[in-house]
Amino acid sequence: MSNHAPEMRASHADRDRVVEVLQAAAADGRLGAEELDTRVERALNARTRGELSALTADLPARPEAKEVLVIRQAGGKYVQDGRWPVPPRIDVHTQICRVTLDFTRALITSNLVRINAEMMHGRLRLVTPPGTVVDAGGLNLAFSKAKVASKDFSADAPLHIEVSGSLLHAKLIERRGRG
Incomplete structure (x- = not known):
């Protein structure tokens, strides 16, 4: 979750991510019951992202994503x-392979993720939290198909995924997970 807009209203997904961080900190012994x-x-009960950030400010940062x-x-x-x-860029180079990237419980470090897919005879399945925008x-x-749930661009979407590259006899499928 980004700290650049602390007064921005928090979403259910924002709250859920903070609860997961808190639960992980308790499991590590950093917080008592x-x-x-x-x-x-x-x-x-938090209304803004700033309120949520304050709840995890004294805890170690989440694991860093590779570039x-x-x-x-x-x-x-x-x-x-x-x-x-989740890194800001994902390169998928596969043949005769089914790839699933599930973002619903992922530690998202950037609100923009770029996926470069070079696939032959396969499937790229994206499981996205509610509010995500996928641009294919x-x-x-x-001889391929792209089926995405989010067709409209929204500047305030919590996560944007841009998919580029080429598919040959392959499919891109976005499915909405629980947020």
């Missing part, structure tokens, strides 16, 4: 889900 309960209650995640695979399946740090306008499709 009573303090965890207090902070979780404050997080669930680029490179996925190279021939055949099979590649899945990235759970609490993974930069994709070159040859």
